Amino acid sequence: MAVLEILVYPDERLRQDSLPVESFDAALQQRIENLEDTRLAGPGAVGIAAPQVGWFERVLIIDVSGRKKTTSHGRLVLVNPEITEWDGYAMGREGCLSVPDYTGNVVRAERIHLDAFDAGGKPLGFDMEGFEARAIQHELDHLDGLLFLDRLVSRRQDLFRRKVYKES
Amino acid sequence: MSNRYMLTLVGRDQPGIVARITAALYAAGANLGETSMIRLGSNFTVMMIVESETGDADLHTALQPVTESLQLVLHIDAIEAAFQQRPVPDACIVVYGADRAGIVAEVTGKAAAAGLNILDLESDIGGTEAEPLYILQIEGVASQGVDALEAALAPLRANGVRVDVRPIDTMIG
Numbered sequence A: 001m002a003v004l005e006i007l008v009y010p011d012e013r014l015r016q017d018s019l020p021v022e023s024f025d026a027a028l029q030q031r032i033e034n035l036e037d038t039r040l041a042g043p044g045a046v047g048i049a050a051p052q053v054g055w056f057e058r059v060l061i062i063d064v065s066g067r068k069k070t071t072s073h074g075r076l077v078l079v080n081p082e083i084t085e086w087d088g089y090a091m092g093r094e095g096c097l098s099v100p101d102y103t104g105n106v107v108r109a110e111r112i113h114l115d116a117f118d119a120g121g122k123p124l125g126f127d128m129e130g131f132e133a134r135a136i137q138h139e140l141d142h143l144d145g146l147l148f149l150d151r152l153v154s155r156r157q158d159l160f161r162r163k164v165y166k167e168s
Numbered sequence B: 001m002s003n004r005y006m007l008t009l010v011g012r013d014q015p016g017i018v019a020r021i022t023a024a025l026y027a028a029g030a031n032l033g034e035t036s037m038i039r040l041g042s043n044f045t046v047m048m049i050v051e052s053e054t055g056d057a058d059l060h061t062a063l064q065p066v067t068e069s070l071q072l073v074l075h076i077d078a079i080e081a082a083f084q085q086r087p088v089p090d091a092c093i094v095v096y097g098a099d100r101a102g103i104v105a106e107v108t109g110k111a112a113a114a115g116l117n118i119l120d121l122e123s124d125i126g127g128t129e130a131e132p133l134y135i136l137q138i139e140g141v142a143s144q145g146v147d148a149l150e151a152a153l154a155p156l157r158a159n160g161v162r163v164d165v166r167p168i169d170t171m172i173g
Helices: A025-043 A130-143 B017-027 B054-071 B103-113 B146-159
Strands: A047-049 A059-062 A075-096 A099-117 A123-129 B003-012 B031-041 B043-051 B073-079 B091-098 B116-127 B132-142 B161-168 B170-172
Touching: A025 A047, A025 A059, A025 A075, A047 A130, A059 A130, A075 A123, A075 A130, A099 A130, A123 A130, A123 B116, A130 B170, B003 B017, B003 B054, B017 B031, B017 B054, B043 B161, B054 B073, B091 B103, B103 B116, B103 B132, B103 B146, B132 B146, B146 B161
Parallel strands: A075 B170
Antiparallel strands: A047 A059, A059 A075, A075 A099, A099 A123, B003 B043, B003 B073, B031 B043, B091 B132, B091 B161, B116 B132
């Protein structure tokens, strides 16, 4: 078990693009294990992206299955992930291991389709929504050198609207 | 000994208030922490946590030219406050309806009894002068859970007030 140091902004390394994984070898498995150990050691993070530990390849891990009333595909190790479809948008509150003690509102797609590979190189495809889709979009931003701070919208001006249903 | 202060400044709104206050504080070697600055009615209100090694008398002196020329009321209190480690809100309440006296007291009284610690509250009057509409938004920590909050506030709906209680799910990634 290896818990790695989390890069914290304004560390400029968080701004760099990460490269696609080329080889699904034993070294990759070890690095994924370290990444997961680091996520689990952190304060309640549902996801982590490789660049957050100074590893600049396109790998992320998410697991929103521990949350109540949340649609989830369980724990996912995603290599070279790519969102191929977006639908709808929703406001939500986000925080980040790399930006401690701050949370803010971010607009994300409500539903996405994600293509990726698992740790062994097998192709995967998921339709995701809600909290899980949000987590993916947040982590994927890290692979492109973006933080949720780049997408902040006003805390004050939004009514945090959920879907409006007619009262019966 | 604390070197942090809560500064409150209020005055008629006009361009340049924030720039002049913060420039004077910067020139005096003070450092800003969390701040809230917003127009209320025709006033501009500023509350800020300021760190200063030289004390509140010096802050008064540094701000005096600004408060005099802009006609701002200034109040300074020494506080014990960290710059960080804020609680994370997990509940949001939105209330709106025809404006009437006592609505804030009713909502917040029931919410407090149901365990809500308010972190942020803002209210506004919209609609027309003849039929004003009151809009209240609250964020806080629901120590007894969002369901308890919802149950406590539900009776208000019988009075024709719209009450929406929901969790704030913060995604940490």
